[in-house]
Amino acid sequence: MKLSKIVIAAAVVAAGASSITTSAFAQAKEQFFPLLSYRTGPYAPNGVPWANGKQDYIKMINARDGGINGVKLTFEECETGYATDRGVECYERLKSRPGVSLFDPQATGITFALTEKAPVDKIPLMTLGYGLSVAQDGQAFKWNFPFMGSYWTGADILIQHLGKANGGLDKLKGKKIALVYHDSPFGKEPIPVLQERAKMHGFELQMLPVTAPGVEQKATWLQVRQSRPDYVLLWGWGVMNSTALKEAQATGYPRDKMYGVWWAGAEPDVRDVGEGAKGYNALALNGYGTQSKVIQDILKHVHDKGQGTGPKDEVGSVLYTRGVIIQMLAVEAVRRAQERFGKGKVMTGEQVRWGMENLALDQKKLDALGFKDVMRPLSTSCADHMGSTWARVHTWDGKKWNFSSDWYQADEQILKPMVKAGADKYLADKKMTRRDAADCQS
Known part of the structure; x- marks a missing residue:
C-alpha cells in the first residue's frame, strides 16, 4: 500500500474514532473527493502527474483557504490501472462515503460503464477532455460533464x-x-x-x-x-x-x-x-509552466512545506496542470452549489451536479483564481455541459x-447536429426523454 493511502486510511480511522466523542456536525464538515488514478501499468507515466496535480490542489485549498467556506476537503485515491472493471470497483467502494461530491473516472472506458450508474446514485461525472462526446448535451445526459472539450x-x-x-x-x-x-x-x-x-x-x-x-x-x-x-x-x-x-x-x-x-x-x-x-x-487544452499564480501558490503552500504529492520538478507540467484544472473545477462546482444550497455546508452529489451545470468562470474570475493563461473561460448550462470547446x-x-x-x-455547425442526433439515439435506446424546463432548474 502506498504511503499516501496509509496516511489517508489512518486519517479515516481517526475520524471514525473521533466521531464517537465529537459531534456528527464536525464529521459532516468535510467534502469528500474520490480520486480514481493509475500509478501502475503502461499508462502510469501519464496518469501519475495528472493524479498528483489533483491532490496538490486539494492540499493547497485546505492550507491556503481552510477549504471551501470552512468546509475541509478530504480525498482518497483508488488505483484502477486504467482497467474498466477496477474503475467500477473503485466507484462502488467510494460512492457511499459521507460528503462524496463527484467522480472523475480518468478513463473513457470507465466513463462508459459509470454513465449508467451515475443517475441511479445521483453522483455527477466530470470527464474533462475525454469520455462520451454526445454527453455535451446536458438535456440528455444530466449527470455527465465533459468539461472543456471532447474527442x-x-x-x-x-x-x-x-x-x-x-x-x-x-x-x-x-x-x-x-x-x-x-x-x-x-x-x-x-x-x-x-x-x-x-x-x-x-x-x-x-x-x-x-x-x-x-x-x-x-x-x-x-x-x-x-x-x-x-x-x-x-x-x-x-x-x-x-x-x-x-x-x-x-x-x-x-x-x-x-x-x-x-x-x-x-x-x-x-x-x-x-x-x-x-x-x-x-x-x-491548457497552458502550463510555473509562472501562473495557482502554480506558485501550490509551490508555496504545499511543496515548500514538504507536502507535495510527487516530485517538485513535475509541478507545472502539461498533465500536472490539467489535474490542477480538473480539481479547481470540482472545487468551484462545490462553491457554486454552496451559493444556492448553503454557504459553509457540505454539498450532496445532487447539489454539486447543479453547481457543475451552473458554472460561470469568465476571465476575471479565472484571473482571481490564479488561472490566467492556464485555461479559457468556461460557462455551462442545462443545454451545454461542456462549457468551452477551444x-x-x-x-x-x-x-x-x-x-x-x-x-x-x-465548429458547432458541424458538431451540434451530430451531438443532438447521438443524444437522441441514446435517449431512444434507453426509453428516456429530454429534461424539461423544470428539471433544468432542479
Missing part, C-alpha cells in the same frame, strides 16, 4: 488546423490522413467526426487501430510506410505515444506531419524520444513544448 471537438479542431496549414479546407481534397488510434472506446470516439469531415472536404481517411496498451506497433507503421499518408493523427495514451514516435522515426515518417490529441501531447510522450520527436505536434496546437522542439497556433473553436 469530437478535438478531431474537428485538428482538421481545421490542417486546412489552415494547407491554405483552406478545400485544399485537403485528395489528401490522405491516417488515424493511428488506441483500439478502445477512447481511440474510436473521434472516428464519426473525422468521417464527416472526410466527406465534406474529400480527403481519404485511413484507420489504423493499435492493440492496447500499444507497445507493439511495427505492423501499424509498416502500413504507414506503405501508404505514405500526408498526415498522421495520433490518438494514443501512455506508452503508446512514445512507441508511435519511435516507430515513426524508425520508418522515416516525418514527425512534423504527425498531430496528437491532447492526451498525446505531454512531457512523458516525448521525453524518452527527445530530438527524435522534434517537430511533432499535438493539441493543447484548443490550440503546440510543437515539440526536441527539448520542450512551444505553442504553434492560435486558439481554435470547434
Whole structure:
C-alpha cells in the first residue's frame, strides 16, 4: 500500500474514532473527493502527474483557504490501472462515503460503464477532455460533464488546423490522413467526426487501430510506410505515444506531419524520444509552466512545506496542470452549489451536479483564481455541459513544448447536429426523454 493511502486510511480511522466523542456536525464538515488514478501499468507515466496535480490542489485549498467556506476537503485515491472493471470497483467502494461530491473516472472506458450508474446514485461525472462526446448535451445526459472539450471537438479542431496549414479546407481534397488510434472506446470516439469531415472536404481517411496498451506497433507503421499518408493523427495514451514516435522515426515518417490529441501531447510522450520527436505536434487544452499564480501558490503552500504529492520538478507540467484544472473545477462546482444550497455546508452529489451545470468562470474570475493563461473561460448550462470547446496546437522542439497556433473553436455547425442526433439515439435506446424546463432548474 502506498504511503499516501496509509496516511489517508489512518486519517479515516481517526475520524471514525473521533466521531464517537465529537459531534456528527464536525464529521459532516468535510467534502469528500474520490480520486480514481493509475500509478501502475503502461499508462502510469501519464496518469501519475495528472493524479498528483489533483491532490496538490486539494492540499493547497485546505492550507491556503481552510477549504471551501470552512468546509475541509478530504480525498482518497483508488488505483484502477486504467482497467474498466477496477474503475467500477473503485466507484462502488467510494460512492457511499459521507460528503462524496463527484467522480472523475480518468478513463473513457470507465466513463462508459459509470454513465449508467451515475443517475441511479445521483453522483455527477466530470470527464474533462475525454469520455462520451454526445454527453455535451446536458438535456440528455444530466449527470455527465465533459468539461472543456471532447474527442469530437478535438478531431474537428485538428482538421481545421490542417486546412489552415494547407491554405483552406478545400485544399485537403485528395489528401490522405491516417488515424493511428488506441483500439478502445477512447481511440474510436473521434472516428464519426473525422468521417464527416472526410466527406465534406474529400480527403481519404485511413484507420489504423493499435492493440492496447500499444507497445507493439511495427505492423501499424509498416502500413504507414506503405501508404505514405500526408498526415498522421495520433490518438494514443501512455506508452503508446512514445512507441508511435519511435516507430515513426524508425520508418522515416516525418514527425512534423504527425498531430496528437491532447492526451498525446505531454512531457512523458516525448521525453524518452527527445530530438527524435522534434517537430511533432499535438493539441493543447491548457497552458502550463510555473509562472501562473495557482502554480506558485501550490509551490508555496504545499511543496515548500514538504507536502507535495510527487516530485517538485513535475509541478507545472502539461498533465500536472490539467489535474490542477480538473480539481479547481470540482472545487468551484462545490462553491457554486454552496451559493444556492448553503454557504459553509457540505454539498450532496445532487447539489454539486447543479453547481457543475451552473458554472460561470469568465476571465476575471479565472484571473482571481490564479488561472490566467492556464485555461479559457468556461460557462455551462442545462443545454451545454461542456462549457468551452477551444484548443490550440503546440510543437515539440526536441527539448520542450512551444505553442504553434492560435486558439481554435470547434465548429458547432458541424458538431451540434451530430451531438443532438447521438443524444437522441441514446435517449431512444434507453426509453428516456429530454429534461424539461423544470428539471433544468432542479
